[in-house]
Amino acid sequence: MILTLSHQKGGVGKSTVAWNLAVSFSKIIPTRIVDLDTQRSLTVTNALRIEQGMEPIEMLHFNTAEELAQYAAEDSDDVLTIIDSGGFDSAFNRVAIIASDLLITPVSDKPFDLMGLQKYEEILKSLSEIQGETIKTHVLFNNINPSMKRFGELVEFICGSEHFELLVPVLRQRVDMAHSVGEGKSIKEYRIFSRADQEMDELFDEIKGILNIQ
Numbered sequence: 307m308i309l310t311l312s313h314q315k316g317g318v319g320k321s322t323v324a325w326n327l328a329v330s331f332s333k334i335i336p337t338r339i340v341d342l343d344t345q346r347s348l349t350v351t352n353a354l355r356i357e358q359g360m361e362p363i364e365m366l367h368f369n370t371a372e373e374l375a376q377y378a379a380e381d382s383d384d385v386l387t388i389i390d391s392g393g394f395d396s397a398f399n400r401v402a403i404i405a406s407d408l409l410i411t412p413v414s415d416k417p418f419d420l421m422g423l424q425k426y427e428e429i430l431k432s433l434s435e436i437q438g439e440t441i442k443t444h445v446l447f448n449n450i451n452p453s454m455k456r457f458g459e460l461v462e463f464i465c466g467s468e469h470f471e472l473l474v475p476v477l478r479q480r481v482d483m484a485h486s487v488g489e490g491k492s493i494k495e496y497r498i499f500s501r502a503d504q505e506m507d508e509l510f511d512e513i514k515g516i517l518n519i520q
């Protein structure tokens with residue numbers, strides 16, 4: 307199974323969410339991370355994890371998009387591969403989109419997020435035409451101001467597009483989210499029962515259900 311955190315916009319939380327889901331899923335199914343982030347954020351995070359004496363997550367790197375496509379072609383249901391894609395449009399990221407069983411696209415409530423999502427929809431549209439099927443991503447509200455209640459035009463845009471489906475769990479802006487990754491830990495390993503931990507648990511349960519992983 308392949309799950310990809312995908313958005314051509316940078317800094318939306320792809321690596322943060324990929325990391326937390328990978329640590330949680332690794333407890334119930336063999337889990338690998340494919341690090342396509344040019345800054346190799348999760349490879350660095352995993353090295354910090356090893357320094358702390360914790361069980362590392364299996365990391366994969368590919369030199370070409372063709373190698374990634376080959377890996378994806380041999381994918382099995384016994385292993386979960388989580389792809390952390392870079393924040394830009396590339397051959398690598400397009401292969402990841404096409405190969406995925408589930409796409410998650412984090413967005414926040416910042417001023418340019420609607421524009422970013424409109425651009426991403428164009429990419430999904432053109433890939434859908436090439437593939438001859440509608441490619442859909444699950445949009446995740448992440449890094450949202452804790453006091454914000456209404457998402458207004460962003461929700462209207464998401465609900466009006468055949469390429470987007472809105473995930474119900476919302477991840478709010480929590481300082482623990484940044485700090486935990488900085489120590490090579492998931493939010494649960496960093497501060498269990500915190501609000502961030504509860505929100506991430508809701509997301510984990512939702513994704514488990516969609517992928518039908520027990």
Ligand SMILES: Nc1ncnc2c1ncn2[C@@H]1O[C@H](COP(=O)(O)OP(=O)(O)OP(=O)(O)O)[C@@H](O)[C@H]1O
Nearest residue numbers: 316317318319320321322393449478479480483484
């Ligand atoms: N829910 C959250 N609460 C607080 N901070 C967050 C949250 N999600 C992400 N961040 C912070 O936002 C920044 C960007 O997150 P991250 O690196 O995961 O984004 P990205 O989409 O992977 O970026 P890039 O496209 O550059 O790879 C980081 O500093 C991260 O700690």
Ligand SMILES: [Mg+2]
Nearest residue numbers: 320321343347
């Ligand atoms: Mg990243």
